[in-house]
Structure formats: C-alpha cells, structure tokens
Amino acid sequence: MKYGARNKVNAKVKSVKSDGIMSLVKFDVTSPSEMASVLTTESLEDLDLKPGDKVELIIKAIHVLPIKQ
Amino acid sequence: MKYGARNKVNAKVKSVKSDGIMSLVKFDVTSPSEMASVLTTESLEDLDLKPGDKVELIIKAIHVLPIKQ
Amino acid sequence: MKYGARNKVNAKVKSVKSDGIMSLVKFDVTSPSEMASVLTTESLEDLDLKPGDKVELIIKAIHVLPIKQ
Amino acid sequence: MKYGARNKVNAKVKSVKSDGIMSLVKFDVTSPSEMASVLTTESLEDLDLKPGDKVELIIKAIHVLPIKQ
C-alpha cells in the first residue's frame, strides 16, 4: 500500500471525543520522524530556510488523515 | 504567539529543493510529539478507533506550514 | 462561470445532516467523470504511477465544495 | 485497510505530467460513486440544499490523495 503523500507518521490513539458530525482524535507519535512541507518558492525565500534552521510546523487537525490496517 | 491549530511540531530543516513556483522542504522532527486529527464521526466509526490502536497518519506536504522566529 | 480547480463533479443531494456548527451532505454522482490529483514528484515516483494503473482516490469531505445555481 | 475520509473513488491513471517539484495526474473514474461534503451549517443554509437538488462539487486537485496497492 503506497500513498501519494510525503508525510506518514506512526501513532497510537490516545483519546477520542465525538460530536454528532465531527470527532477529534489525539495520538501519541510512536516513532521519531521526518516531515516535509510544500510551499511557494516566494514563501520559502521570505522564510530564508537553510539546513539546520529551527522551525515550528503547524498543521490543522482537519488535514491529518488516520489510516488503520 | 498562539496558533489556531492542534498540531505544532518542533523541527529542523534538513534539505530544501526549489522550482520556479513551488519548493519542497524536508525536516527532522526534534521532539517526540502528540498529534490530533479531526474527521467526521462517520469516518471515526468506520475506523472504529479506540485508545491504544495503532494507525498511520497521512498528511500531504502542502498542508504543513513552517513558521520561523 | 469558471473555477480555478481541476475537479468538477455533477451530483445530486442524497441526504443532509446538521449540527450547530458543521453539516455533512451526501451526494449521488450523476455523470461518469474524470479526476485530477496534484502531488509532489517524489510521491509520484514512490507510487510509480503509469497509465492504466488502478488506484483509490481519497478525499476528505471537508475539501469538497458544493456549488448550486 | 480503512481510511479516515468519506470519499474513496476507484480510478485508473490516464496521464502523468511532471515538473521538478510537483506533478499532475489525471484519472478515469471506474465506478459510479457517491460523494460527501462537510461544510458549515451556515453555508448549508445559504445553499439551502435539499435531497434531489443538483449541484457541482468542486475539489482542488491538490486535495486528491492517490493510494495504490
């Protein structure tokens, strides 16, 4: 099974909270990992990112897709 | 500084690759972390997620927003 | 009326379910259609996609924008 | 294998076009299908969607995730 996405994080479910329409699930990340971001080259130049730079990666929870075997 | 998003990952830039319009940046995650996903309650029920379940979290690179101080 | 998006699917509303903030709508697709995906060239190479290959296309419901005349 | 997403479309690769960073893949949808959208209840009320209503569903190609077995 191969996914057309750069980020695949192994995780374990920690908690589940549900509403009528939407649910929020929290996970513990179980392995150290690498992540990737695609952004415009203009934004990259504004950020002036170079290897070794420290950043925070922000991801809205709605963009995280859980897959279970 | 506070962000309206559940996922904040500390990371270090590993590599940068640029095109005219878009760029791809790779990061090493520098701290173990927790992640959150919002999905429909219907999808949650299909997945039948319970605490302790192992999952893969898939995130397209385009949804990862780097922030630098 | 022209949209800056590759995917336009003709559909008919099948059901509507509402909460205070969010709603979930189900549709029957009324015409056979073509779809498009943009992904990193790295992900494409990992998937090794060639014409004729069978795939599943996964789309979170939050990314589907209904338009009505 | 179960995905935390409402939309799963069976498709066949039709064409592939690549750049240094990003690629665009076109697919033929191989089975009639159902789709789902999550939107704010306010947007739903503005659209006044009822079963039987005809709509167009717009999805940016970047939000389509191909998965291959």
Added chain:
Amino acid sequence: MKYGARNKVNAKVKSVKSDGIMSLVKFDVTSPSEMASVLTTESLEDLDLKPGDKVELIIKAIHVLPIKQ
C-alpha cells in the same frame, strides 16, 4: 450561483507567474471584507478569542480558489 464556503472576496488580478505544472496569481482585494475561520473548540480556547481581539489570519495560497464569470 451559491458556494458552500464562508469566505468570498472580490479581487482583481495583479500578476500571474506560471511554471509547467503550477501557477501563482496575485490579487488586489477590491472591497473591505469579513472573513470566517472554523477551528477546533480546543484551539479556540487556547487562543481565548473574544470580540475585539486582534489576530492575523494565515491562509496558504493553495487554499484560495479563484472563480471568474
């Protein structure tokens, strides 16, 4: 024509820059406007947003869909 989205901004094209696969378009916003955000109630509570609070709204360019009549 009605859209299942909370944000509709009137704008005028300022510049266009194209690559083989992706393009970047800049716009001047032509009318003062209102915007809306959907986030988890947890994120809202972390931000502690109240009427009158000043914020910055961050939107990746990939999530902006231009429509032309």
Added chain:
Amino acid sequence: MKYGARNKVNAKVKSVKSDGIMSLVKFDVTSPSEMASVLTTESLEDLDLKPGDKVELIIKAIHVLPIKQ
C-alpha cells in the same frame, strides 16, 4: 515571526460560536489587502486570468488559521 504562507490578513474578532468539537469565528478585516492563489497552470489557462480581471476568491473557513500575539 515569519510564516510559510502567502496570505496574511489583519483582522478583528467579531463573533464566536462554539460546539463541542468545532467552533466558527467571524472577523472584520482591518486593512485593505493583497491575496495570492496557487493553482494548476491548466486551471489558470481555463480561467484565462490576466491583470485587471475581476474574480471572486473562495476560501473554505476551515483553511483560515488565526494567530494571536
């Protein structure tokens, strides 16, 4: 603080409405602004966008990330 995104809009909170899982926040935009969109070059050509063209920019509220200092 620099963000890897093209769109940064200054705004003031107007109203807040919360559910168990999701919340909807409305803002008044406090400064005239410029916006940017990334789309496929194919979509751009279909739209035939040229400087001066009038468009509507559609953004689902879920893609708007509020940041507060």
